Amino acid sequence: MTLHTPYNETIVDQHTRQAEGYARLTQGMIASDRRAGLRAFIGLTAQDQVLDVACGPGSLALDLAPHAARVTGYDITPAMLDQARAAQARLGIDNVEWILGDAAGLPFPDGAFDVVGSSAAFHHFEQPAFVLAEMARVCRPGGRVVVLDVTPDADKATAYDRMERLRDPSHGHAHTIAEFEALGRDAGLGEARTVTNLTAPMPYAAVIETSFPETCTRDQLLAMMRDDAASGEDRLGFRAQIQDCAVMVTYPMSMIAWTKP
Known part of the structure; x- marks a missing residue:
């Protein structure tokens, strides 16, 4: 599929501006024990060929x-791949290559990879069902398809999406766990294994510092989140709270894995 669609242009515009700040924000955000837990959850082995779809800055x-x-990292935004290459150079890792392209049209043959994953990206996809089907296609039979993403509670998803679109116009829809499970069944992947954890609270000011809203200001976003924290009702789905005068938010992040039949 072509890279040059109006939706993709919004993605690339936002993520080009976000690339440096987002890479800085997320660098080292996952604790070492949770990284080991992710590898165990995937069942990663030293023989695996891995594809990271919409890899962003390469985390x-x-x-x-x-x-x-x-490992092959694949992303639609050149600036994100630049951040990934820079991180690769700092870490001295030599078994990763980076490819530019659209997640809705993976340029790889059927069954090319043992593990096909995507992290913090599905909420940006215009056609998430098509992307997951593509991920399943390029995964070998018996291989693992893995999605890591925010999964708001079903009763908070609409409010969560509305707030995220204000912050980041490239946000589409944050899927609930049940929605991801349905996507997997539709893609022929069968039943999913799921683990959900909450991120550590992080300052919302740091999150919006990496954002480029178009219909409101960063100060307005912070004020909305502060109001939600003060209400104690979690109306927006971010578990917002005030700590030492700072507005802190917490994200429910899920690891969802399928073994391809």
Whole structure:
């Protein structure tokens, strides 16, 4: 599929501006024990060929690379791949390559990879069902398809999406766990294994510092989140709270894995 669609242009525009700040924000955000837990959850082996779809600044690819045979990072935004290459150079990892392209049209043959993953990206996809079907296609039979993403509670998902679109116009929809499970069944992947953890609370000011809203200001976003924290009702789905006068938010992040039949 072509890279040059109006939706993709929004993705690339936002993520080009976000690339440096997002890479800085997320670098080292996952604790070492949770990285080991992710590798165990995937069942990663030293013989695995891995594809990281919509790899962004390369966090997942570079976490997995020392424990796999080879990793391919694939993303639509050149600036994100630049951040990934820079991180790769700093870490001295040599078994990763980076490819530019659209997740809705993976340029790889059927069954090319043992593990096909995507982290913090599905909420950006215009056609998430098509992307998951593509991920399943390029995974070998018996291989693992893995999605890591925020999964808001079903009763908070609409409010969560509304707030995220204000912050980041490239946000589409944050899927619930039940929605991901349905996507997997539709893609022929069968039943999913799922583990959900909460991120450590992080300052919302740091999150919006990496954002480029178009219909409101960063100060307005912070004020909305502060109001939600003060209400104690979690109306927006971010578990917002005030700590030492700072607005802190917490994300429910899920690991969802399928073994391809």
